[in-house]
Amino acid sequence: MMNGAVPFEGERVGLFHYRVTAEGWQRLLRQNARMMTFLAFWADEEWATALFLLEGEQPLLLSTAVEQGHYQAVSPHFPAAQWGERIARDLWGVEAWSALDDSPAVDDGSWSLTAPLSSRPLPVGEGGGQPLPGCRIEPSRTSVPGLLGVDYVLADGVMQQVEVQIAAGHRGVLSRLIGLTPEEAMPLVGRISAGGFVSHPLAFLRALEQAESRRVDPKERDRRLILLEVERMGLHLFDLARTAHHAGAGLVASLCDHAREHLASLCAGHGLSRRLTGSIRLGGSGVEAMIPFARAVIQEMSPRLEQIRPLARLFDGRLKGLATVPTEMAWDHALGGVTGRASGRYLDMRYMDEGVRPQAMGGAGRHEGDAWARNRQRLAEIEESLRLLDCMTADHGQESEWQPLPRTDEGLGVAEGARGDVWYHVVLKEGRLASVQIRDPVLPLLAVLGTVLEGHEPEQLDLALASLGLSPAGAAL
Amino acid sequence: MLPAPLTMMLAFLDVQKWRPQPVRRRGRRIRLFALETGSCEGCAMELIALGSSVYPLEGSGFQRVQHPEDADWLLVTGAVTRSCAGTLASAWEAMPAGRSLVAVGDCAHDGGPWKSSYATLGGLQALTRVYGAIPGCPPSPEAILQALVELAEGGSSSTGSQASSASRRSRQ
Numbered sequence: 001m002m003n004g005a006v007p008f009e010g011e012r013v014g015l016f017h018y019r020v021t022a023e024g025w026q027r028l029l030r031q032n033a034r035m036m037t038f039l040a041f042w043a044d045e046e047w048a049t050a051l052f053l054l055e056g057e058q059p060l061l062l063s064t065a066v067e068q069g070h071y072q073a074v075s076p077h078f079p080a081a082q083w084g085e086r087i088a089r090d091l092w093g094v095e096a097w098s099a100l101d102d103s104p105a106v107d108d109g110s111w112s113l114t115a116p117l118s119s120r121p122l123p124v125g126e127g128g129g130q131p132l133p134g135c136r137i138e139p140s141r142t143s144v145p146g147l148l149g150v151d152y153v154l155a156d157g158v159m160q161q162v163e164v165q166i167a168a169g170h171r172g173v174l175s176r177l178i179g180l181t182p183e184e185a186m187p188l189v190g191r192i193s194a195g196g197f198v199s200h201p202l203a204f205l206r207a208l209e210q211a212e213s214r215r216v217d218p219k220e221r222d223r224r225l226i227l228l229e230v231e232r233m234g235l236h237l238f239d240l241a242r243t244a245h246h247a248g249a250g251l252v253a254s255l256c257d258h259a260r261e262h263l264a265s266l267c268a269g270h271g272l273s274r275r276l277t278g279s280i281r282l283g284g285s286g287v288e289a290m291i292p293f294a295r296a297v298i299q300e301m302s303p304r305l306e307q308i309r310p311l312a313r314l315f316d317g318r319l320k321g322l323a324t325v326p327t328e329m330a331w332d333h334a335l336g337g338v339t340g341r342a343s344g345r346y347l348d349m350r351y352m353d354e355g356v357r358p359q360a361m362g363g364a365g366r367h368e369g370d371a372w373a374r375n376r377q378r379l380a381e382i383e384e385s386l387r388l389l390d391c392m393t394a395d396h397g398q399e400s401e402w403q404p405l406p407r408t409d410e411g412l413g414v415a416e417g418a419r420g421d422v423w424y425h426v427v428l429k430e431g432r433l434a435s436v437q438i439r440d441p442v443l444p445l446l447a448v449l450g451t452v453l454e455g456h457e458p459e460q461l462d463l464a465l466a467s468l469g470l471s472p473a474g475a476a477l
Numbered sequence: 478m479l480p481a482p483l484t485m486m487l488a489f490l491d492v493q494k495w496r497p498q499p500v501r502r503r504g505r506r507i508r509l510f511a512l513e514t515g516s517c518e519g520c521a522m523e524l525i526a527l528g529s530s531v532y533p534l535e536g537s538g539f540q541r542v543q544h545p546e547d548a549d550w551l552l553v554t555g556a557v558t559r560s561c562a563g564t565l566a567s568a569w570e571a572m573p574a575g576r577s578l579v580a581v582g583d584c585a586h587d588g589g590p591w592k593s594s595y596a597t598l599g600g601l602q603a604l605t606r607v608y609g610a611i612p613g614c615p616p617s618p619e620a621i622l623q624a625l626v627e628l629a630e631g632g633s634s635s636t637g638s639q640a641s642s643a644s645r646r647s648r649q
Contacts (some may be wrong), residue, residue, distance in 0.1 A: 031638040052494075113595040121595075140512055140564050146523035147561070148512055168560040169515050172596035188590050191614070194519035238522065241529070251485065254492045256527035261618075274617055275519065289489045307491070310484050 010062070013208070014410040017061040019047075022072060025064035029077040036060070039334050040423060040439035041074050041084030045118055046090050050074050050081065051412075051423065051439065053334075057352050059412055061425065066094050073099040077090075080333040080444045083475065091174065106476060108132040108167035116173055121148055132165060139168035141461035145194070146472040150453075150461065158457055162213065162450035169476035177436050184210050185433055186282050186316055194275070195439060195471035196232040198224075199417025200424075200440075201280035206413030207424040208282075210265050213407040219397035221355045223290050226392055228281050228350075228415060229385040230297060232276065234263050235418035235469070236338070236378040240312070242466035243375060248316040252308065260306040291396055294389040302386055319372035323452050323464035325443065337420030339468060342377040343369035349416040353396045355400045360387040371467035401461040418467050440474025492530060499536025500626050507629055510548030511581075512568050515558035516527035516589075516596060517616035524554065527618035534640045537626060545571040550608070550625075556584040556591035557598045577608035579628065581621060586610040 010018035020028060025048075037053040046303035048071040049063040063447045064071060073096035085096040093115030095102065109129035113121040135149035149165035173192055177185050189204045190197060202224055209216060214444035216224075238253070241256035264274035270293040272279050325335060329346035335345060344367035350356055361384060366373040408427040414421055420441025426437040445468065453464055513521045527534055529539050542548050545568040557565060569578065580601045583589035588635035601607050610622040 108560050110562070111560065111595045116595045138564065140514075140561070145513065145518040145525060147515065151535045168564075170560065170596050171515055171556060171558060172594040175594065175596075176591070191517045191519075191590050194522050194615070195517070195519045197517075230613060235562075242525070246538075251488055251492065254530040255488055257526065257531050258492065258495055261526065262533045275615065277519070277614060307484070307488055311488055314485070471518055473516065476515075 001344060006337040011254065014061065014408050014412075015062065015405060016059045016412055017410065019063045019065075022064055022067065026072050027063070027460050028062065028073050029052070029072075029074060036229070038074075038078035038080055039311070039421075040080070040174050040437075040443065041081035042072060042213050042425075042437040043085070043088035043094050043096075044435065045069075045094060046094075048074075048088075048094070049425070049437070052079070053268045053347075056346070059414075061412065069094050070097055072097050073188045075100040078332075080447045082111065083443050083446055085340075086477075088405065089271070090230050091115065093118045104132060104167065106129075106167045106170040108165070110167075117245055118176070132167060135163075135165055137461075138370050139165060142465060143242075144465050144472065146470075147476065148465070148470065152453070152458070154458065158415075158455050159461070160454055162453045163259040164446060164449050166229075166446065167471045171477065173301050173438070173477035174436060178433055180433055181431055182428075182433070183282055185436075186280075187278070190280065192438070193471055193474035195235060195419050195442075195469075195474060196231075196415075196422055196440070197275055197277045198227045198280055199415040199422045199476070201440075202228060203413045203415040203422040203424045204298075204426070204436075205280060205282065206415065207411035207426045208413070208428075209411065210405065210413060211409050211411030211426055211428050212408070213405050215402055215404070216344075216354075217397075218355060218399055221400075222392050222396050222398075224280060225353065225355060226294050226389060228261065228417070229388050230267065232303065232418040233297075233382050233385050234260055236382050239338075239418075239466065239469040240308070240375060240378050243319070243371065243463065244312070244315065246463040246466045247315050247318040249311075249318070255304070255311065259301065259308065261298065262304070264301060266293070266300060270296065271340055293392050294393045298386055298389050298393075301382075304424040305379070305382055305386070312375060312379060316372055318463075319375060319467065320370060322371040322460060323456065323467055324368070325448065325452055327367055327412075329395075329448055329451070335420070335444050335448070336441045337379045337418065337469070338374050338381065339441075339445060340374035340420065342366045342382075349414050349421045352414070354402065355398070357388055359382065360391040370466065374467050374469075419471065420445075422474070438474075438477065442471055443475045444473055445470065446472075489586065493599055496530065497533045499533035499538075500576060500622065502538050502626050502630055504538065504582055504629055506540055507547045507625075507627050508542045508547055509552055509625075510542050510545045510550070510553045510568065510572070511554065512545075512565060514561040514565055515591075516553035516555035516582070516584045520554035520585065523615045523618050523621060524552065524581065527621055532565055532618050534622060538623060538629065539625060542546075545569070545604070547574070548572050549575060550577045550579055552579050552581050553585045553601060554581045556588045556600055560596075562598060562604075577628075578605065579625070580607050580610040583612060583614045586612065589614060596643055 090107035139147035148170035152159035237260035244253035330343035423439040593599035
């Protein structure tokens with residue numbers, strides 16, 4: 001990873017945002033391919049932008065102009081950029097020179113417009129556009145809750161040349177968000193992914209607060225942190241239950257299901273929605289009493305975790321060596337959340353949160369990278385969440401250092417959700433969203449999914465997908 | 478730490494103790510096929526939760542099936558993306574006579590926040606007649622089960638819950 005000082009000539013246009021020439025862009029990508037941690041790529045008609053992490057988890061946004069609908073691809077240097085390049089091509093019609101993959105990602109020929117977010121979208125003629133090749137397993141037939149098509153060649157009884165498709169789930173999220181006020185956008189952002197009913201709106205809100213140089217009240221800050229941990233516990237329980245179910249460990253699945261539903265009823269009993277939808281709001285705190293809520297969660301969930309943990313060990317053998325993500329792959333593709341941390345990539349963006357309680361964190365992290373390691377990681381992180389809740393009830397609303405930043409109308413927000421780091425980049429113009437880009441943790445996972453699944457028997461697919469906690473909605477948008 | 482067999486037995490007893498009472502209803506067993514058509518996945522996750530041991534779906538006279546050919550009711554979640562329209566039509570066509578269409582959640586009913594656009598058709602309401610619509614974003618598994626029971630019994634409602642607003646329309 002390169003140092004915090006940015007070693008290049010570029011025009012600074014935001015707190016973490018630099019613009020470079022096409023030559024500078026290419027030179028930087030070539031020189032720093034092994035030195036910067038790549039996180040995300042997006043492009044619109046005007047700018048191609050890559051998001052990196054520098055030392056100390058400081059973000060860096062690097063942009064270059066899109067000229068006559070083209071820019072130099074990032075994917076030859078950072079392969080994880082290929083999904084972003086493909087999505088930009090589908091939505092804005094901009095093309096990346098020398099891209100690793102230029103096949104459609106979200107436009108499967110069913111849309112009524114081509115390049116719908118471009119300034120001149122083209123209506124699709126009678127009969128529709130070019131369809132994607134068919135999948136051996138149709139998007140609605142995989143075991144994940146969302147729409148994920150899986151195609152493969154069966155060779156010697158195992159899957160080879162695995163390809164995945166997410167286009168069926170594309171709802172036109174960005175087209176709906178652009179032009180809205182933050183207040184209008186919030187309900188939509190809160191419904192982008194059930195894997196982030198808290199983390200998505202929280203990352204969005206943090207981006208807005210940075211853009212407008214607003215500081216959040218410490219009590220509201222802690223309220224959000226509590227909600228983020230409760231969401232983490234619920235989603236980890238869901239993924240543990242699905243993994244146990246597909247591994248034939250019905251009793252463990254039942255225990256996790258019961259624990260998750262009990263958590264939902266605790267939320268409802270404390271004035272929140274069951275799955276915390278609508279719990280992150282613009283402009284401040286709700287009426288919920290968060291300390292009694294957090295205490296109730298600790299009291300009710302701790303004994304259940306104690307019960308699940310030893311039983312979960314009984315089906316370890318069915319998970320070892322399954323859907324392994326090697327450490328190098330996790331780093332190269334910026335895989336976050338449980339998948340990254342079970343594979344030796346121990347990045348956790350919660351450490352960057354204002355008001356973080358580092359004394360309650362840490363110790364979690366594995367390197368084996370398989371379904372077994374991910375399960376262990378989830379259990380360790382639920383335990384960690386309980387410790388964090390305990391800490392936050394003890395010093396709820398404590399003041400923390402805050403450095404005022406100038407208002408730039410551009411903001412970058414991140415929230416460490418259950419399945420990884422969710423990033424939002426927003427640009428405001430006259431109080432409305434002129435631009436918004438979203439990086440859900442499933443996006444880098446899609447780039448490696450085919451490789452991870454290769455060599456497994458088709459019968460192992462459901463278990464492998466469950467163990468990866470895959471939720472395509474955050475990427476299909 | 479307790480020995481594993483004892484831990485397992487105690488956990489088994491707990492799950493038995495927590496097992497909910499089925500909702501008694503009249504009529505035959507109804508086979509359900511769930512189809513996601515483009516959403517945040519929240520409603521699909523609630524249907525998965527409904528199928529777990531926490532809720533008495535089977536005990537209440539319902540059965541989840543893996544193929545539309547075996548189903549009596551098609552439970553749709555999601556705002557119906559243009560991409561999924563063909564899959565929805567195929568699933569419906571594959572179902573045997575006496576089939577019914579049920580929209581689970583606001584998106585499936587009227588698109589929720591995802592109205593008609595270049596990518597979505599905006600829910601079943603704009604496309605076809607539905608037998609029942611279960612509101613919520615997402616509806617809870619209890620609400621879905623209650624609504625399914627009400628629909629199975631002819632749309633009568635005895636509760637003032639969210640589920641009681643499940644509306645019965647037509648059947649094909």
